[in-house]
Amino acid sequence: MANVKQKMVKLSVLFTTLCLHVAYSRRLTDDIDNEVSALPAGNLGTFEYKTTSYVKITQPPVPVVQRNVGTHVELHCEAMGSPPPTIQWYKGHMRITENESFEDNNYIVDRSPGFAKVASRLVINYVLPRHQDNYYCVAEAGSQVDRKMSALVVPNARGREMNFTQLIASKILGAHHHPRVTFWAPAYMDVIGSDVILPCKSVGNPKPELMWIDPNNKQVTSDEKFEVMQDGELSIRSISWDDMGVYTCIIRNSVGEDSVETFLYPMQESSK
Template identity: 30%
Template sequence: MISLVSLLVAAALVCLQSGYQAYAQIEGKNDLRDNLQPNIIPMPKKRALRPFINIAGPPPESARLIPGTLLELSCEVIGFPAPTAQWLKNGEPLTEFDDVNEIMNIHPTSLARLTSKMIVSSAANGDVYTCVATSGVKQQMASTTVVTVAGNDEESLFGLEALFRKPSKPIITEYYNEVFQEIGTSILLPCKHFSTSPSQVYWFDGDEKPVFGNPRMRILPTGDLLIPSLHWDDMGNYSCTVKNAYGKDTVETFLYPNKKQFFLVTVN
């Protein structure tokens, strides 16, 4: 899937190409006029990037849950300011996933692509799980209907008990794929996770050095990484690893501290 970084680079190339074509067209007209008119190159207009939200990778419309297994639903969201994602079950907030539904402090200059996952261990046939993506006052939703294997309550209970007896590695349920934010502001890089056994969270900075012990960065009890004041040197790929006795899961976040708010460049 094309990343947010690739999309921004592609947009910049399109703008540069459009500017060159506009310049070449004006130069051609000037040659026809035998240089009677001075060369005039129109200045590109700048427009501030407007707030938006888009579920770029919605969860499937339906998914099958097999007793004794975990069903992983993924929701990929792009937004400006940086989006958040919450999950509903049959239209109601999931209280058992308070850490997933925790509202983060989002800075208005941030632009990000967020991945949010819902881990379903048990459900009734026809239950609907909804990803609610929010950015500012804008919101989008995408839902999945869960189809379960037919069986009685005793079989379902046996499958749930078997699931928690079975060793399983942790699953990181929320993180930024990419995030852009203004230098000097504070940022929170999420790394929320699901684990049926005690787990530990490790962060590595853009230089692949452990964040533990860095006076400028702090790992919160939720597993998120707090950077109080962004520096230009903070740019890079940050990795979060969650480990338990049965394995680990790792994700990467590309952090880009920008000098000012985003602008779209348009050519006359």
């Protein structure tokens, strides 16, 4: 058990280093070897299979948010884990998102555990009194679960609720909204030879169009190696060292656009 925890600590240290570089520089591919070799004992450029799953919310949503009726609000949450975690949002006890678990995705089988940092946004474009509640960011990886709460308070809620007819008359229902990516992986590590899926879930009205840009700044097209799936995920088969780099998911509609980046880091499997 101690060995598993030690491995997780090492992976977390490496992953934190990777994520910091992703945030501040797109030149991570030039620096990665130095960062790995600078870390404590052992070659952290290798990956050992683990039977113990792990997840931790590394950036919880803010504990309390106050928004008046009619305003826009977003709750943000990030988690790290192995196998790559998924994040669901709950309003009280009711689940309100359907982010698919990496390991439950039937498109890819016989995958290695992998290790990823994932992020999610809960977007409410027009706050109503009914939105006042406790919201939970729930991260799951294998059998492990972590959760954090955020309370949305609507100070002017009293007497401001609208029924369905009023929502239509006020043009709140069906209104056009700026597209936003709601679930993605800022960084993803897996063993060379593994099949991986990079997520990019989004919301927006009209429904956003989506494209992926590869580390060479070229648009990804579906072929034997890559496939852009219907829900926005990017499938990459049998990753190699040449696949390392930043993959950008871009979404657009008539209102605007949004984009997120995923740094993919292929690793050698440990021979131990």
